[in-house]
Every structure is written in structure tokens, then in C-alpha cells.
Amino acid sequence: MLLKLLIFPGFLFLFLCALFFDWVDRRMLARFQGRVGPPWYQPVADLIKLLAKEDILPTGVNPLTAAVLPMVSLAAVLTAGLYIPFGAFSTASFEGDLIVVLFLLSIPALAYFLAGWISTGVYSVLGGSRALLQYFSYEVPFLMALAGPAILAGSWSITHIVDYQSQTIWIALMQPLGFVLAIIGLIGKLKRDPLDIPKAKSEVVAGSLTEFSGRKLALWHLTMNMQTVVGIFLLVNLFMGQSSVFGPIPAFLSFGLKSVGILLLLSTASALYARLRIDQLATLGWRVLAPLALVQILVATWIGG
Amino acid sequence: MASPLRSLAYLLPQLWRALKEGPHTVKYPFDPVELPAGYRGRVIIRAENCRGCSMCVRDCPAFALELEREGRDAYRLIYHPERCAYCGQCELSCNFDAISLSNEFVPGKPDRKDLGVVLVNKEG
Amino acid sequence: MSKITVPIGPQHPLLKEPLAFSLTLEGEHVIESAMRLGYVHRGIERLSQERTYVQNVHLFERVCGICSHIHTTTYCQGVEALLGLEVPPRGLYLRALLCELERIHSHLLWLGVQARNIGFDTIFMYAWRDREIVLDIMEDLSGGRVSHAVNIIGGVRIDLTTEHRDVILRQLDTLEPQIETLLDVVENERSFQARTRNIGVLSLEQIRRYCVVGPVARASGLDMDLRRDAPTPPYDRLKFRVPVRYEGDAWARTMVRMLETVESVHLCRQILTTLPDGPTSVRAKRRVPPGEVVSRAEAPRGEVIYYIRSDGSDKPARVKVRTPTLTNLITLPDQLQNISMADVSVVLSGVDLCIACADR
Numbered sequence: 069m070l071l072k073l074l075i076f077p078g079f080l081f082l083f084l085c086a087l088f089f090d091w092v093d094r095r096m097l098a099r100f101q102g103r104v105g106p107p108w109y110q111p112v113a114d115l116i117k118l119l120a121k122e123d124i125l126p127t128g129v130n131p132l133t134a135a136v137l138p139m140v141s142l143a144a145v146l147t148a149g150l151y152i153p154f155g156a157f158s159t160a161s162f163e164g165d166l167i168v169v170l171f172l173l174s175i176p177a178l179a180y181f182l183a184g185w186i187s188t189g190v191y192s193v194l195g196g197s198r199a200l201l202q203y204f205s206y207e208v209p210f211l212m213a214l215a216g217p218a219i220l221a222g223s224w225s226i227t228h229i230v231d232y233q234s235q236t237i238w239i240a241l242m243q244p245l246g247f248v249l250a251i252i253g254l255i256g257k258l259k260r261d262p263l264d265i266p267k268a269k270s271e272v273v274a275g276s277l278t279e280f281s282g283r284k285l286a287l288w289h290l291t292m293n294m295q296t297v298v299g300i301f302l303l304v305n306l307f308m309g310q311s312s313v314f315g316p317i318p319a320f321l322s323f324g325l326k327s328v329g330i331l332l333l334l335s336t337a338s339a340l341y342a343r344l345r346i347d348q349l350a351t352l353g354w355r356v357l358a359p360l361a362l363v364q365i366l367v368a369t370w371i372g373g
Numbered sequence: 374m375a376s377p378l379r380s381l382a383y384l385l386p387q388l389w390r391a392l393k394e395g396p397h398t399v400k401y402p403f404d405p406v407e408l409p410a411g412y413r414g415r416v417i418i419r420a421e422n423c424r425g426c427s428m429c430v431r432d433c434p435a436f437a438l439e440l441e442r443e444g445r446d447a448y449r450l451i452y453h454p455e456r457c458a459y460c461g462q463c464e465l466s467c468n469f470d471a472i473s474l475s476n477e478f479v480p481g482k483p484d485r486k487d488l489g490v491v492l493v494n495k496e497g
Numbered sequence: 498m499s500k501i502t503v504p505i506g507p508q509h510p511l512l513k514e515p516l517a518f519s520l521t522l523e524g525e526h527v528i529e530s531a532m533r534l535g536y537v538h539r540g541i542e543r544l545s546q547e548r549t550y551v552q553n554v555h556l557f558e559r560v561c562g563i564c565s566h567i568h569t570t571t572y573c574q575g576v577e578a579l580l581g582l583e584v585p586p587r588g589l590y591l592r593a594l595l596c597e598l599e600r601i602h603s604h605l606l607w608l609g610v611q612a613r614n615i616g617f618d619t620i621f622m623y624a625w626r627d628r629e630i631v632l633d634i635m636e637d638l639s640g641g642r643v644s645h646a647v648n649i650i651g652g653v654r655i656d657l658t659t660e661h662r663d664v665i666l667r668q669l670d671t672l673e674p675q676i677e678t679l680l681d682v683v684e685n686e687r688s689f690q691a692r693t694r695n696i697g698v699l700s701l702e703q704i705r706r707y708c709v710v711g712p713v714a715r716a717s718g719l720d721m722d723l724r725r726d727a728p729t730p731p732y733d734r735l736k737f738r739v740p741v742r743y744e745g746d747a748w749a750r751t752m753v754r755m756l757e758t759v760e761s762v763h764l765c766r767q768i769l770t771t772l773p774d775g776p777t778s779v780r781a782k783r784r785v786p787p788g789e790v791v792s793r794a795e796a797p798r799g800e801v802i803y804y805i806r807s808d809g810s811d812k813p814a815r816v817k818v819r820t821p822t823l824t825n826l827i828t829l830p831d832q833l834q835n836i837s838m839a840d841v842s843v844v845l846s847g848v849d850l851c852i853a854c855a856d857r
Contacts, residue, residue: 270510341617381687
């Protein structure tokens with residue numbers, strides 16, 4: 069059990085995946101833009117460099133809160149990662165773990181907001197409030213989109229949803245709308261381009277993380293990268309579960325390929341669009357995505373029920 | 374106007390093209406960069422042509438050239454690359470085709486004093 | 498909601514050059530702005546009085562880091578007028594060639610900065626990738642990517658062989674479709690438009706009141722371009738359109754600049770194919786007879802004006818530079834009223850700030 073927790077598919081595996089995904093993403097984006105991109109060890113080098121840097125906190129910031137926030141969010145993401153099966157391997161599973169995972173995955177958003185709020189810098193405060201606004205815009209359609217597979221499979225357990233797909237086909241094919249909404253929601257959750265509004269460089273410098281440095285910043289970056297991995301794994305499980313239609317490919321391999329595929333989709337999206345304004349995102353979230361997600365749920369209930 | 378579906382991912386053909394064409398960047402510190410023949414780099418001199426007329430010194434907008442005169446024909450022409458703006462005015466001002474700009478970089482040095490070069494040293 | 502004051506600059510990722518804004522925000526809404534200039538004041542006008550006319554050519558090249566050639570062109574034009582020099586046509590054509598190349602370079606650079614500021618890094622990279630072709634042409638031509646040191650009083654320093662001309666024509670052929678692609682993207686890409694349409698709108702009346710020049714004025718419907726309205730040779734013999742749009746917003750400015758870039762490529766081709774033979778420069782005297790002159794030219798950002806007064810020595814008695822950025826900057830407090838914090842970057846880069854120009 070301890071081995072499962074710490075090495076595979078637990079902490080170490082997620083950590084390596086985070087670094088690898090970060091590299092693939094940056095490399096891919098660079099190629100889309102006609103650049104070379106970083107070498108494979110760049111994420112490791114960045115992490116080591118940040119860990120070695122001096123840790124500075126501005127006066128007026130509670131040092132305990134500032135230290136606890138990145139740790140809490142990292143812990144939340146790792147815990148969420150435990151309930152997400154990787155191919156045929158899973159650490160823990162119970163009925164309703166999807167809801168727990170979704171709760172755990174929204175803790176970093178809250179911590180991110182708090183990190184901006186406790187800071188004394190104006191950019192951090194602005195970034196923090198933007199993060200919260202963004203959270204309200206993407207989270208509702210995201211949750212509703214993820215409810216689609218659960219309703220279809222008649223279970224709130226990720227393993228059951230995967231099992232359901234092994235008898236039929238990918239839910240992404242049955243609910244393409246839900247899949248697209250989930251991807252958009254995930255982009256919003258990960259604060260990636262084009263929804264990197266809370267950390268928009270030309271507007272709020274680095275958002276909540278402006279005043280962070282050294283180890284804490286490294287932890288924040290690691291959290292973000294881990295969140296990418298966990299979010300992608302979650303989507304793969306829910307929408308592209310192991311299906312017998314595609315023949316006897318080992319679950320391990322096909323799961324990895326599917327995850328990288330979603331990652332490439334995210335990279336493409338970040339190369340395709342300009343950053344939205346926060347009010348445009350709110351409009352998009354509530355006027356377009358949320359009604360579409362509602363339609364999706366109604367259809368799923370009608371089919372599933 | 375483009376069709377609504379196309380405008381959802383307008384740049385996609387461009388992304389594909391960039392992928393096919395590969396990177397356009399120059400890997401400068403790892404690969405050498407080709408400088409054109411007319412590149413304005415380090416100042417060089419044909420010492421045999423130099424008469425010490427100091428026209429280049431007078432016209433240098435960055436005061437990068439210095440003439441130390443010790444007699445009628447004894448002088449030293451000193452070049453300070455750290456001040457040089459690589460504008461090529463010395464080349465234009467020279468009436469004897471002596472001073473010119475070559476197409477090579479001036480590499481950096483830890484101390485700016487080490488950069489100075491004595492271009493001509495005539496002892497009468 | 499409480500008000501907070503957000504400093505933008507002198508160091509901020511949005512600004513490429515130091516300029517300070519103090520924005521008073523209510524939530525995400527800008528309600529007040531105060532501007533501070535002068536961080537890159539180098540005293541160039543005063544310095545020029547200490548240097549000879551010849552040295553000043555290279556000094557004024559350093560007024561601006563992007564449109565360096567147009568500054569020396571305007572300065573040399575003025576000094577040549579004082580001297581009563583007739584610059585040979587080949588020299589004038591080569592000067593104009595570099596002016597147009599510089600316009601392409603400047604506008605592409607600007608498009609990159611604008612795209613970067615709205616978080617559209619792909620356009621940023623593409624624009625700068627294409628700009629590299631222009632920089633290569635200019636480097637081959639003059640020996641420098643940005644500081645060309647091409648102008649001398651009485652003409653230009655460089656000359657062009659027929660083979661070199663054909664090489665440049667071929668490079669322009671590869672450049673043109675790429676610029677047209679960028680133009681197409683700017684015109685049709687939805688997220689780009691979502692961020693730039695109806696942002697920083699300036700009416701024709703405001704443009705007139707603030708004496709705004711260049712693409713910013715042309716984007717608001719003011720049809721003026723010195724190259725056409727007060728042409729110096731060789732522009733009186735070249736055919737080109739002056740793109741004008743009437744929306745007056747950041748998107749219209751982008752469109753005007755990109756259309757101008759396409760026109761500039763055509764102009765470069767015309768110049769190269771109709772390049773007259775003959776010398777490229779004439780010898781100029783070092784002492785300039787007393788007198789004063791106002792010299793104007795259309796820089797990428799608008800009209801640049803040099804006032805030169807000579808007292809008969811080999812050093813100017815006074816050189817006054819009026820750069821287009823200075824007049825365009827004045828519109829910023831108006832544009833920054835009642836917009837979202839996210840649009841500040843679009844507005845600031847929309848007028849194509851060149852702080853080095855404005856501060857001198």
C-alpha cells in the first residue's frame with residue numbers, strides 16, 4: 069500500500085508525469101510557434117533552480133499562511149490523484165470518489181485566491197480576485213460536464229464509469245459536447261492560455277504569485293503541473309475509458325497515449341487564441357457554456373434514465 | 374468574413390504549417406551565426422596607409438578613437454571598442470583608405486581596460 | 498467598492514520601455530490615470546549642439562531604437578536643405594528603400610508586441626519570425642540590423658549591385674505572403690477581435706484636438722500621410738495607397754498598420770525596379786551656412802519634425818526633434834478612462850509607444 073501511495077501510481081509517478089507533461093506542453097507550443105522549445109530536462113532544472121533560490125516574503129504577509137497555502141494545495145492535488153486510476157492501476161476507490169476528487173481539485177483554486185488575498189501587493193490582490201471570478205465562471209459548466217458521464221454510467225465512482233465504457237464506447241463519442249465543455253473547464257481550472265486571466269502577464273504581472281519566490285514558488289509551480297496531470301487523467305478516465313472496441317492494446321500504454329493526446333489538445337488551444345477578458349469569460353461561462361452543459365445533462369438523463 | 378466554424382480555430386492551418394516547417398530560430402551560442410560581408414564590426418586598419426591625419430578621430434561620434442601625437446610623424450592611434458558605436462564614420466572620413474570595419478564581433482572581456490587596441494604605432 | 502491604485506511601470510511586463518502610469522481602479526475598472534514620462538531622457542538635443550553635423554547623424558540615429566533610419570533621413574534632409582545640396586536620385590531612392598523596410602520592420606514588431614499584450618503569443622512569434630526577413634535584408638544592405646548608419650549628409654553610404662537587388666526582390670517575395678497571412682488573421686481571428694474591437698476609441702474630433710499623427714490618426718479617419726501630401730523625392734514618382742479606417746479603435750489601428758506594411762512591400766519593389774543609375778552621394782561641406790530649416794518625414798509612427806538652426810559653424814546651434822509618439826501619448830489619459838484593467842495593455846500598445854523617441 070505504501071509503495072502504491074509513494075511510487076506507483078502515487079506521488080513519484082505523478083511527479084514524473086508532471087515534469088514530463090510540462091515539457092511536452094512547452095515543446096509543443098514552441099513548435100507551433102516556430103521555435104525550438106526547451107530540452108527535456110528544463111522542467112527539472114527550473115524546479116531545482118527555484119528550490120535553491122532565496123525565499124523572500126514581503127513585510128506584512130503572514131509567513132505561516134504563505135507557507136501553508138502551497139503545501140495544502142499540493143496535498144489536495146496529490147490526494148485527488150490517488151482516487152484516479154491510471155489504466156488498470158488504482159490506489160483507492162469507493163462509490164462517490166468522483167465528487168471527492170472534484171472537491172479536492174477546487175482547493176488549489178481557493179488557495180490561489182487566498183495567496184493573492186494575504187499578500188500586500190496590488191497585483192496579487194487583483195490576481196486573487198480574478199482567480200475567484202474565474203473560478204465561478206468555469207467551475208459550474210465544468211462540474212455539469214463531468215456529471216454527464218456519471219449520470220450515463222449511473223455511478224459516482226470513477227472506476228465504475230471506466231467499466232461502463234469498456235462495455236460500450238468512449239463517453240467522449242457519446243457526449244462530444246460534454247467533452248468539449250470539460251476541456252474548456254479544465255483550461256480554466258489550470259489557468260492555462262487562453263484562460264490565464266488571473267496571471268495575465270501584461271495586466272497583473274504574475275497574479276497571486278507575484279510576491280512568491282524560492283521554494284514556495286516551486287511548490288506552486290509543481291502544484292499547477294500536478295493539477296494538469298490529475299485533470300487530464302480524470303478526463304481520460306471519464307470520457308475516454310478503456311474500451312474493447314480498439315483491440316487488445318495494453319491499458320497502461322493506451323492510457324498514456326490518450327493523456328498525451330489531451331495534453332496536445334490543450335497546447336493547441338493555448339496557441340490558437342488570445343487571452344479573454346474576465347468579463348468575456350464570465351459571459352462565455354454563464355451564457356454559453358452553462359446552458360450547453362445543462363442541455364447535455366438533460367440529454368444524458370433522458371438517455372441514461 | 375470567414376465561416377463561423379473556421380473562425381473557431383482560425384490559426385489552425387498556420388500552426389500546422391509551423392509544425393511542418395520546423396523552428397525558424399537560430400541556435401546562436403551553440404551554432405555559429407553567419408555575418409554578412411558588409412557587417413559593421415571590429416575596426417581594423419591598414420597601417421601602411423595611415424598618415425595620422427586624425428580625421429577619423431575628429432569625426433568619431435562616440436570618441437572611440439584616440440590619437441596620441443609625440444612628434445611630426447610619431448603617433449599612436451588607439452581604438453576603444455567599448456565606446457565604439459560601429460557606425461562606420463571613421464571609414465567614411467578616412468581619405469587614405471586606411472581604417473575600415475571588418476565583419477567580426479568584438480568578444481567581451483572582464484575588464485574594459487583590456488579591450489583597447491593600438492591600431493597604429495609610428496615612431497617617426 | 499474600495500479604490501486601489503495600481504502602478505504600471507516604470508518596470509512592468511506590459512511595457513517594453515520605461516514609462517509610468519498610476520491607475521486608480523474600482524474593481525477591474527480604471528477610473529483615473531496619471532502618466533509620468535522622462536525615464537529615458539538622454540539629452541540628445543543638447544548633446545547635438547556639442548557635436549559636429551557629421552557626428553550628429555549617428556547621434557540622431559540613436560533617438561529611436563526602431564525607426565532609427567527615418568530620424569537620420571529627416572535630419573540629413575534638413576542639413577542638405579541648409580547646405581543647398583542636391584542629393585543624387587539613386588541616393589534618394591536607396592534612402593526611401595530603407596525607410597520602407599524600416600516601416601515593415603516597425604509595424605511587424607508592433608504587431609508582435611500588441612499580440613503579446615493580449616496573450617496571443619503565436620501571432621507574436623509569427624510576426625517576429627517574418628520580421629526577421631526584413632532585418633536580414635537590412636543587415637545585408639547596411640551592415641546593421643537596427644542601427645543602419647546608412648545616411649550621410651549628401652546621400653547614402655551604401656550601394657546596391659544588380660545581383661543583390663534580385664536577392665532582395667526574392668526575399669520580398671517570400672515576405673509578402675507571410676504578411677498577408679498575418680493581415681488575414683488580424684482581420685478574421687475572433688479572439689483577436691474580441692480583445693481589440695471598440696477599445697481605446699478616438700473620435701476624429703479628438704484626433705484633431707490632440708494633433709495626433711500617423712497610423713493612430715489614420716485609424717480614426719484622418720486621411721493624411723506626408724509621403725503623399727508633401728512628397729519628397731522619390732515618393733512623388735511612386736504609386737501607393739494610404740490605408741484609412743474609420744472605427745478609431747485598437748483593431749482599426751492594427752488593420753491600418755498591417756495594410757501599410759503590405760503597401761510598403763509594394764513600395765520596396767517599385768523602388769528596387771525603378772532604381773536610377775548614378776552616384777549615391779555628393780560631398781558635403783563641413784560648415785553649414787547660417788539659417789534655419791524645418792524638415793519633416795513620415796516615420797512608421799507618424800510625422801517626425803526636425804527643426805535645425807545653424808549659426809555658420811560646423812555645429813548646429815539648435816536641433817529640436819518632435820517625434821510622433823509625443824503627440825500620440827497625449828491621447829492616453831482620454832483613452833484610459835472607463836476601461837477595464839485588462840484593456841490597459843491594448844490601449845497602451847495601441848498607440849505604438851516609443852518612449853525613447855518621446856523622451857529623447
